[in-house]
Amino acid sequence: MVDISGRPRLLIIYTGGTIGMIENPDTHTLQPFDFSHLIYNVPKVRKLNYEINNISFDPPIDSSDMNPGHWGQIVEAIEKNYRAYDGFVVLHGTDTMAYTASALSFMLENLSKPVIITGSQLPIGEVRTDGEENLITALQIAASVNSAGVPTVQEVAILFENYLWRGNRSTKMSADNFNAFKSNNYPPLAKIGLGINFDYDALYHNIEHRPLRTHYNMDSSVMCIDLFPGLTESTLRHQLSTPGIKGIVLKTYGAGNAPTAKWFIDAIREAIERGVVIVNVTQCVNGGVMKRYQAGDALAECGTVSGHDITAEAALTKLMYLFGLGLQPEEVRDHFGHSICGEITI
Ligand code: ASP
Numbered sequence: 001m002v003d004i005s006g007r008p009r010l011l012i013i014y015t016g017g018t019i020g021m022i023e024n025p026d027t028h029t030l031q032p033f034d035f036s037h038l039i040y041n042v043p044k045v046r047k048l049n050y051e052i053n054n055i056s057f058d059p060p061i062d063s064s065d066m067n068p069g070h071w072g073q074i075v076e077a078i079e080k081n082y083r084a085y086d087g088f089v090v091l092h093g094t095d096t097m098a099y100t101a102s103a104l105s106f107m108l109e110n111l112s113k114p115v116i117i118t119g120s121q122l123p124i125g126e127v128r129t130d131g132e133e134n135l136i137t138a139l140q141i142a143a144s145v146n147s148a149g150v151p152t153v154q155e156v157a158i159l160f161e162n163y164l165w166r167g168n169r170s171t172k173m174s175a176d177n178f179n180a181f182k183s184n185n186y187p188p189l190a191k192i193g194l195g196i197n198f199d200y201d202a203l204y205h206n207i208e209h210r211p212l213r214t215h216y217n218m219d220s221s222v223m224c225i226d227l228f229p230g231l232t233e234s235t236l237r238h239q240l241s242t243p244g245i246k247g248i249v250l251k252t253y254g255a256g257n258a259p260t261a262k263w264f265i266d267a268i269r270e271a272i273e274r275g276v277v278i279v280n281v282t283q284c285v286n287g288g289v290m291k292r293y294q295a296g297d298a299l300a301e302c303g304t305v306s307g308h309d310i311t312a313e314a315a316l317t318k319l320m321y322l323f324g325l326g327l328q329p330e331e332v333r334d335h336f337g338h339s340i341c342g343e344i345t346i
Pocket of ligand 1: 016017018019061062063064092093094095096119120121
């Protein structure tokens with residue numbers, strides 16, 4: 001849809017993050033500021049000649065405070081405005097951006113319009129900010145359509161500096177580099193240089209044209225357990241018997257390996273027998289869980305689910321989503337191994 005003048009219509013959803021922060025003169029720390037300050041610092045946005053409106057979190061937040069309730073607010077903003085806009089740009093802090101991107105990809109089923117998440121490493125008011133370019137490029141990507149008027153991007157994606165990444169494949173890689181994100185097991189959806197060069201094979205194409213279906217119920221009864229040499233039986237058993245826990249992302253070594261000691265395997269097996277779904281995800285940033293070593297076999301034999309090449313962020317939010325649908329542990333196990341929206345290579 002375009003407005004009567006033929007201009008693309010975009011909605012910016014400002015949640016907070018460094019991009020909109022200013023320095024507190026007393027403490028010299030960065031704190032979120034309102035949207036008018038943010039847009040005042042990017043007069044170039046007007047040159048795009050788009051019809052742009054905005055919705056802002058009140059108050060805007062540091063993304064360390066993000067929770068599933070906030071994801072619901074973003075989904076609601078998109079759902080209510082879905083027909084009226086061609087695309088959506090979500091301004092978000094970088095710290096939990098990959099979790100939000102993963103969660104939104106599950107919560108927005110049958111998405112056929114762009115949801116581009118971006119932010120910055122330096123506040124938009126600073127001279128060397130990366131925020132201005134990120135915002136402008138995100139808007140251009142959200143407005144991009146093919147010759148038939150079909151949106152180029154039909155999924156949740158993260159735009160940061162030189163790349164557009166699939167949201168549920170992304171991980172924050174750097175606390176200070178302008179290229180802060182990467183999708184280690186999936187190619188970039190676009191490379192940003194002099195132009196915006198999309199990889200049409202990597203992009204998701206919604207060919208079934210089903211209407212958007214939103215999901216608000218994300219079940220937080222999940223957690224991550226990181227393996228490390230020296231992890232004791234008592235620590236592990238305490239974690240595995242956390243009250244109410246339904247799903248665990250077990251972050252293992254290398255190709256999905258874990259200690260072969262009997263106490264370890266017994267503790268994992270007993271948790272699975274109690275109905276806890278345990279997903280095996282590698283701690284490595286690149287590659288995935290493979291059947292290569294005995295140390296990984298034992299884990300698979302006691303009933304863990306292979307996360308293949310999924311990120312920990314996507315694994316955690318996928319468990320939240322599947323349990324949020326009201327599925328039983330057996331059903332969650334079955335569904336986990338299938339790609340819902342391109343988050344896992346099977
Ligand atoms: N702490 C900030 C946030 O995630 C960091 C950033 O935006 O880069 O909100």
